[in-house]
Amino acid sequence: MTNTNSRQSEYPIDPLFLDRWSPRAFDGKSMPKEHFLTILDAAHWAPSASNNQPWRFVYAHKGSPDWDKFVGLLMEGNQRWAKNASVLLFVLSRTYNISSDGEKKPAGTHSFDAGAAWLSLALQSHFLGYHAHGMAGIFKDKIVETLNVPDGYVVEAAVAIGTIVDKSTLPDDLAEREVPSTRLPLSEVAFEGSFTGKAD
Template identity: 35%
Template structure:
């Protein structure tokens, strides 16, 4: 790994050893000028394709657009104003959606979980390719759903920005620069795992 690549890594204070593809993954708001091709995207989608899902129903649906395309602009138009401020430099935008019902028309309680597994698999493949994945809750799901013609039994969940790690920090506002430089943190494993009954760790911390 060269010096430039090292500069793109964020320190991840893990307590147990994990794979570098997971440890070094993070969600930047700036991206290198390196383009992402349709072939690159197909590698990412192929990784997501093999995610596990309930009864192998594969409820995920992905709308994608490369910067400069009409689809990119249509996705962009449904992002929150906060996300529009920084995502303008992203080479690719995605919308993630899922089918809420089973083939029999019943509620598929696990569909959102399965979409998450698709994106997780895609994110690991992206990390392997030096591509950053930044998921966004700030999207108008109902307007995006209508814009792209999804039937009633579908729900738009998130938007996703894709781009190679890199880019100029000066492209960001001062507040976002601080967030980009901030140290990473997560709850300890003991906070969310239980060998027995659930315990509200937040209550114990008071």
């Protein structure tokens, strides 16, 4: 087992997987653009089915003319803390593939592949000394309209990236939640031979 970051794995995994987590307390400082481009570059090297690379990223840096617009696309609960991130980013995915004859066909793994890109982004952020926090609390229809998302693409999630600071900078209710989360036991999520877990 591995012990780090107030977490303990059941088997000896690399500490990176326990040290990576999703805080809300960010310092509100800008990020060098070359750091963010490195993060994006890592994300776009994620694996995807048939190398179709369905992910797309639309982003804004804190202090840019687009910043307030991006913050406004988050639900209020996320706006409270994500406004102090260095970068806000929306992960999109293309729902179709284009065959060799130019025909559009449904892409069954577009969300799965975009998830791989998100993890690559989160890990590269961690390597550079930042933290990335993914969010589902967003206004998807408003994002599509505001950011000119074309037909055939869906909004998957938002991500806030920044430098972590002490949780005392958060409102009290958020500070209470500012701890690395645990996970279900491995036996509840992985089954040999057939699905033997609870259907919930």
